[in-house]
Amino acid sequence: MLKTDIAIIGAGPAGLNAAISAAAMGAKVLLLDRDDRAGGQLIKQTHKFFGSRELHASLRGIDIASLLLARVREFDNIDFRLGATVLGYYEDGVITAEYRGNFLKIKADRYVIATGASEKILPFPNNDLPGVYGAGAVQTLTNVYGVLPGKRVIMVGSGNIGLIVSYQLLQAGVQVAGIVEAAPGIGGYLVHAAKIRRAGVPIYTSHTIKEAYGDSSVQGAVIWQLDEKWQPLNGTEKDIEADVICIAVGLTPLTELLWQAGCQMKYVPQLGGHVNLRDENLMTSVPGIYVAGDVSGVEEASAAMLEGKLAGLAAAKSLGYSIENYDELWQQAISQLDGLRSGPAGEKIRSGLKMLVR
């Protein structure tokens, strides 16, 4: 049995920050991630981040991942294991993991669950044809492995992921035939939209995909317009040729471990699905289990980093560890989070979080 003060599951923006904050207070940390590289989704983000300087604004996600990883490596009290897939949470407070062919049993006094989110899929005829991808898969192929998904892409969804992945595909030399968005307005940041519009990519708002077609793989799709009640309008069909259909219609939190641990959950559509109740320290209804990042509500990575800091600080403090300026650090993270969520772009998140604070 592997014993530690704090086990952190997931080494994305939230988990890395949680590890750094907790380790800085002296806690013994075990940081686990199933991937072979640290950083979670950060390593696919070649665009520059928004936010403030403290949150690494103007830096690219991949560079932020390197910075955080270097910081993690500075701590002797962080045991960082990549390729470690956590399998389950048991009622005696033990988690199990598969790690390089071995079965690990881990008992930590505190857990920070920072498992992130997974992509939603969209039902339409022939969505099982080869060539239909999730946007995350396209980003992984293109930005991590340098493999193009195809030659010409239809992007479905105009949230920040749809817009950013379209831009990245253009940079990689792939044509983007258009972005299809069911809502009447663009979902993501309008500066991202403007960037791809001036590269000549059309955005079809109030449109959805009617069907994909192709013999053995995607050869194109038919899109059509939606009325104000989101009903498709006959006669508005447009045929778009493409060999890739990229689905970017949102994320849903990866909450399996929270369910297994018996955390109180609530369905909050604004945050992507079922998420846990939490207190201001990001502790769930199960004492000793904390959350940070998309697993507790889908937001931008900047928010995940701050939540990681908070959860790491609070978990370490609850074990009796301390740091001189704890209150200042905690308050700083809280006010930066408030800042990120305070504008019109944070309205959805704010309304969702209201339903969750214990």
Next chain:
Amino acid sequence: MLTKTGVPTAQELDRVTPTRHRLEQGPVAIIECFQQIPCNPCFLSCKQGAIQEFSDINDLPVLDDSKCTGCGICIANCPGLAIFVVDYSYSPDEGLVKLPYEFLPVPEIDAQVDALDREGRIAGKGRVVKVQRFKGQERTPVVWLAVPKDLVMSVRNIKVGGQSHAR
């Protein structure tokens, strides 16, 4: 409408465009940022103090164009690539547009390139005068493009070597 099309309207652009008088005096930034999002690197990067300090990180940037020298450091630092510098004083018949360009190949000096408008349509030809790289933001080169004066306000992108990025 911007939220429907991704292209700012004439009214929105009017709000961020300096007076004719200021434009004719020389280089000045145009901040095409119309949506409140949590972001402030433009303010932090400006060494002239021309971008008003944000009281809330979600504020829209406010430019004091009397302080702006058109240096372009904000172009490379804006995460949204939403800032451009225009210079009507460049030459008697040409104006300059400085724009962020994150595509390969980066154009050569003196290259003739297609000058694109905000919808990616070819508006005319432009000549690359300079490619500027700011420290720490080397991967967002700022391309100085000389275009006929009547295109200065509409050209916001380039197409290099006939390479098509879309459609």
